[in-house]
Amino acid sequence: TRLCMNMEQLSMEEREVLRLISQHLHERGFRMSLEILQKESGRKFNPDTMIKKTGELQAALDEYSAAEKQKESIAASVEHLFEPGKGEHANELWCSFDDLTGGVNVLAVQLIETGALAFGASKAVVGTAQLPLPLSASTPPPTPISTSHMVCKGAVLALDFHPINPNLLLCGSMDRISFLLDLEKPEDSLIQKFENHTKYVTRVQWTLSGKYFVTGSYDKTVCVYRALHYVSSDKSLYELAQKLDFKGTIEALTCSKETDSFVVGVRNDYRLHCFDISSGSAMKTREINMNASGDDYVSFTAMHISFSPDGKYLLVSTDRDRLIMYIWETGKQVANFYGATNDEYSQPRHCWDPSGKYIYGTSQDKSICVWEIRSQSIVQRLEGHTGTVVSNTTRKSTCIYS
Numbered sequence: 001t002r003l004c005m006n007m008e009q010l011s012m013e014e015r016e017v018l019r020l021i022s023q024h025l026h027e028r029g030f031r032m033s034l035e036i037l038q039k040e041s042g043r044k045f046n047p048d049t050m051i052k053k054t055g056e057l058q059a060a061l062d063e064y065s066a067a068e069k070q071k072e073s074i075a076a077s078v079e080h081l082f083e084p085g086k087g088e089h090a091n092e093l094w095c096s097f098d099d100l101t102g103g104v105n106v107l108a109v110q111l112i113e114t115g116a117l118a119f120g121a122s123k124a125v126v127g128t129a130q131l132p133l134p135l136s137a138s139t140p141p142p143t144p145i146s147t148s149h150m151v152c153k154g155a156v157l158a159l160d161f162h163p164i165n166p167n168l169l170l171c172g173s174m175d176r177i178s179f180l181l182d183l184e185k186p187e188d189s190l191i192q193k194f195e196n197h198t199k200y201v202t203r204v205q206w207t208l209s210g211k212y213f214v215t216g217s218y219d220k221t222v223c224v225y226r227a228l229h230y231v232s233s234d235k236s237l238y239e240l241a242q243k244l245d246f247k248g249t250i251e252a253l254t255c256s257k258e259t260d261s262f263v264v265g266v267r268n269d270y271r272l273h274c275f276d277i278s279s280g281s282a283m284k285t286r287e288i289n290m291n292a293s294g295d296d297y298v299s300f301t302a303m304h305i306s307f308s309p310d311g312k313y314l315l316v317s318t319d320r321d322r323l324i325m326y327i328w329e330t331g332k333q334v335a336n337f338y339g340a341t342n343d344e345y346s347q348p349r350h351c352w353d354p355s356g357k358y359i360y361g362t363s364q365d366k367s368i369c370v371w372e373i374r375s376q377s378i379v380q381r382l383e384g385h386t387g388t389v390v391s392n393t394t395r396k397s398t399c400i401y402s
């Protein structure tokens with residue numbers, strides 16, 4: 001007795017596999033084998049209508065073989081580049097500042113070496129606080145007193161401290177504006193407001209020197225600002241220098257740790273766009289193809305980009321359950337990190353361990369995944385939040401998640 005497959009129950013992928021095998025048997029002249037396959041599968045093969053191009057199965061196998069070799073090459077290269085982590089990473093919930101935000105949803109967080117903590121939140125809130133230094137490993141600090149800065153009318157989506165002056169905070173908001181705050185003047189902290197975007201300002205970043213900053217928006221533009229007659233960070237005002245147009249919304253933006261340059265990630269784009277601004281005008285220097293094969297197929301979007309602590313590597317969080325690492329100098333893909341859950345509707349974020357041997361990435365299951373870079377494997381999942389984690393940052397041995 002022969003059992004025939006119910007073709008209605010086969011997935012599109014299974015039907016395609018049967019077509020490729022049937023085509024291969026037909027092209028090789030294996031007629032008896034093809035007849036048996038047709039009988040047992042219940043699927044008739046018509047070469048006049050079902051052959052798209054010759055040698056499809058062999059081409060697919062060759063492509064798979066090349067991809068596997070590439071994976072082996074990538075794994076070998078990252079093992080050569082990174083030392084083992086030895087388990088020295090954030091591994092437990094140390095403290096929770098439950099009352100810091102006044103009950104509003106936190107959307108962005110920044111912590112710097114001085115202990116200055118800033119968070120952007122819903123209801124147009126920018127909050128700042130000072131953690132007591134030095135921090136004790138044995139005694140968690142009490143919840144610090146926060147100061148609220150009410151400048152805009154929309155939720156605050158992005159923050160960045162000035163690289164030289166920790167009292168200067170750059171912010172981006174859902175009401176299309178970006179603005180500068182002087183944290184030494186809590187009663188009158190607004191320095192400047194910029195209204196050059198027409199939709200959400202999703203990213204803000206200072207360049208290395210602090211003479212420039214860049215903002216990205218859902219209006220598909222990046223605005224580049226420069227200091228007017230730069231004297232020092234606390235005595236300068238800024239002006240719009242340039243507006244760059246892209247074909248998609250701006251999802252990711254980061255600045256180099258070595259020069260006044262920046263990298264832009266755009267939705268539905270397989271490239272990262274690299275610019276240098278040291279001359280006072282943003283000049284495009286190159287594009288990094290995020291696909292290891294070098295093709296132009298778009299299978300994911302770069303949602304968050306950052307440089308490694310030593311500035312040699314670029315890490316990209318995607319909206320497809322995957323983080324990818326590139327060598328900054330060459331643009332070569334050297335590592336992939338899987339295990340987090342982040343789909344096309346997610347807003348994944350990551351940060352580097354200060355040692356440069358681990359990375360921390362958000363996941364839609366409310367956890368933080370800890371990857372060892374050398375092994376590209378998850379070594380721990382950090383828990384503590386009851387809602388989706390939307391931002392994270394590190395300072396030496398301290399990790400902050402919101």
